[in-house]
Amino acid sequence: MIDPTRTAPETTAPGGAHDRIAGHVPFHRACNLGRETEYVLQASAAGAISGNHRFTKLCQGLLEDTLGVQHALLTTSCTHALEMAAMLLDIRPGDEVIVPSFTFVSTANAFVLRGATPVFCDVRPDTLNLDEDLLEDLVTQRTRAIVPVHYAGVACEMDTINAIAGRHGIPVVEDNAHGMFGRYKGRWLGTLGTMSTSSFHETKNLTCGEGGALLVNDEQMAARAEILREKGTNRARFLMGQVDKYSWVDIGSSYVLSDMLAAHLYGQLEQWQATQVRRERLWRTYHAQLADWARATGTAQPVIPEGCESAWHAYFLVLPTHEARTAFLAHMKAAGIGCVFHYLPLNRSDFAQKLPRTFSCPVTEDRSARLARLPLYHALDDAQQQRVIETVLRFRA
Secondary structure, X not given: OEOOOOOOOOOOOOOOHHHHOOOOEOOOOOOOOOOHHHHHHHHHHXXXXXXXXXXXXXXXXHHHHHHOOOEEEEEOOHHHHHHHHHHHOOOOOOOEEEEEOOOOOHHXXXXXXXXXXXXXXXXXXXXXXXXXXXXXXXXXXXXXXEOOEOHHHOOOOHHHXXXXXXXXXXXXXXXXXXXXXXXXXXXXXXXXXXXXXXXXXXXXXXXOOOOEEEEEXXXXXXXXXXXXOEOOEOHHXXXXXXXXXXXXXXXXXXXXXXXXXXXHHHHXXXXXXXXXXXXXXXXXXXXXXXXXXXXXXXXXOOOEOOOEEOOOOOEEEEOOOHHXXXXXXXXXXXXXXXXXXXXXXXXXXXXXXXXXXXXXXXXXXXXXXXXXXXXXXXXXXXXXXXXXXXXXXXXXX
């Protein structure tokens, strides 16, 4: 094991009263990275601002060329990309889908909407990713998908997960909301399963405010995906001149991203390498400067396993107790630093209590109660980061 890691994003909209306090460092702030404004104006001037126009195609082409996937389809969110994945796999009532207990509700809900029952797998104590050693015992004859989440941009142990899935003939859907441009053993995250989903939400490394993508390598599956995201019609074929009119041919919904949002996203995607370099620098600065403090206070820092290259999505700390985490968050808030916790265990949610089966996920429950995330975003400048670090170093539980 080497010692870099990842984290995730989520709250605090910039521009509120807190942001006007001198010295306040928000948990997150979206920013332009390149030519976003110029491209949005171009899309507006072209008068073609619905989906599947110039900037949609530019974004999809960039993702396909960079990641080496056959088809990247922009969607209105990662949640909607997951819903499309459930449709493509023909998930039905009575099916089971294995998901990590430590993830956002969309990972499970997209399949529950199709009638599936979520099966919650506990996570590893080091990466907080789905624990591959627990996976096979959760597989049954009703298992129709396995959905690993690359938490904070660090890869799950995909060789083992894919081997288990292969033995049982189960598709793997990578929820790669955190991991765009991260790698596993030299391969891009999002290219390791049957299909994958990506997020371009405001809190992610690259964003258009709200957006996502479905990555697919299977031609038949990609052709059907085009239909699903166009309300169940073959409108995409019509726009390409392959048919002279389009009609209703399948189930579907409205999952096509506006070209206005795609224009903003393309300005971000063009800068993906510079963005990753900046985020890695911020991540490593936290990791190095907080190491002694973490050892002295019994706080765990993130871990990046050998063979994983992080997407540098987030930086988190795992405090020694829940009480220490509560005190830490209060300490940071009092100093004007945006610092938040993350997911609550899905296996303990109100919804999960209605399921016919209960799941024990002790690692999820423990880490969820002790984890705190620090500000990590492209616009965080060095002085702000030092203020965050100095504030952390003053904390004693």
